[in-house]
Amino acid sequence: MENENVAQESTPAMSANQGFGDRLESEVKNLLDRIDNGNIFKSIIVLFFRLIGWGIIASGLWECIINMFSDDDSYRYGYFSKFENLEGMQQFTSVIGFLIGLVLCLATIYVLFLFVKKRTNQLEESPYEGLIHYMYKSVFPTMIMIFGEVLSLLLFLVGILTLVAAILSSLVYFPLADMLQLLGQMVDFDSGSDGIWIIGFNEYTAYFEFLKSGGLASLGIMAVSAFVLVGTYIFKEVYQYLIKLVIKLVEFAISKNGILILFIGIVLSYVVIGGFFSEILEDIF
Numbered sequence: 001m002e003n004e005n006v007a008q009e010s011t012p013a014m015s016a017n018q019g020f021g022d023r024l025e026s027e028v029k030n031l032l033d034r035i036d037n038g039n040i041f042k043s044i045i046v047l048f049f050r051l052i053g054w055g056i057i058a059s060g061l062w063e064c065i066i067n068m069f070s071d072d073d074s075y076r077y078g079y080f081s082k083f084e085n086l087e088g089m090q091q092f093t094s095v096i097g098f099l100i101g102l103v104l105c106l107a108t109i110y111v112l113f114l115f116v117k118k119r120t121n122q123l124e125e126s127p128y129e130g131l132i133h134y135m136y137k138s139v140f141p142t143m144i145m146i147f148g149e150v151l152s153l154l155l156f157l158v159g160i161l162t163l164v165a166a167i168l169s170s171l172v173y174f175p176l177a178d179m180l181q182l183l184g185q186m187v188d189f190d191s192g193s194d195g196i197w198i199i200g201f202n203e204y205t206a207y208f209e210f211l212k213s214g215g216l217a218s219l220g221i222m223a224v225s226a227f228v229l230v231g232t233y234i235f236k237e238v239y240q241y242l243i244k245l246v247i248k249l250v251e252f253a254i255s256k257n258g259i260l261i262l263f264i265g266i267v268l269s270y271v272v273i274g275g276f277f278s279e280i281l282e283d284i285f
Contacts, residue, residue: 053116060109067175067196093170101173148232154180159221166214172198
């Protein structure tokens with residue numbers, strides 16, 4: 001009887017141990033299945049792009065706030081610190097420029113977030129046929145589009161604020177200058193923005209002449225913005241074409257005909273180059 005009781009008491013423990021092992025095996029199997037079908041890699045990459053979108057929101061809001069009042073030389077003078085050199089009407093129009101610039105920059109931050117969100121959703125829906133394939137076929141084109149679209153929209157914003165500054169003949173708030181400069185430095189592109197404000201003309205005696213100049217400058221910047229956007233899509237298509245060309249060359253190189261042609265090319269190159277250098281050596285010595 002005692003042995004039967006011991007056996008009955010040990011059975012639940014053995015079943016529990018067996019259940020834990022089954023659950024662990026099932027979890028490991030699910031993990032490996034997700035690795036095999038690429039879901040884990042896709043999740044990590046998609047998460048990275050989603051963090052970029054939320055990073056734009058966070059950094060953009062931070063720049064809009066910190067650039068209002070900063071007066072530390074080690075960073076950069078804030079927008080309102082410039083008011084010390086303004087008087088009367090110029091201060092009033094600069095306040096209007098601040099409000100317009102702040103609203104447009106906040107709207108731009110949200111639109112940039114929507115850009116990244118849209119491209120990230122497209123990336124998430126793209127097929128997965130292997131990590132390398134997914135990177136060159138989906139991830140890199142997405143990066144190209146996001147970069148070009150963000151840079152183009154920020155340049156367009158500079159063009160709009162330049163026109164506003166010319167109309168007001170005063171300062172206009174542009175707290176996203178750091179973001180634009182960072183993108184410009186990545187591609188060695190001069191953004192044309194040198195601070196958190198865009199300066200209009202304050203000589204009201206020649207207002208219409210300066211308004212014309214500011215309007216032309218604004219149109220020029222917006223034209224550059226359009227060229228950047230068009231260039232982005234052209235660059236993406238060129239990239240995709242080159243990738244297809246490289247794949248075709250690799251496929252041909254590993255075929256029988258490709259290996260034969262490659263061998264003949266190496267032999268001919270050795271004969272031609274070797275003979276050329278041997279003649280040079282003979283002339284020297």
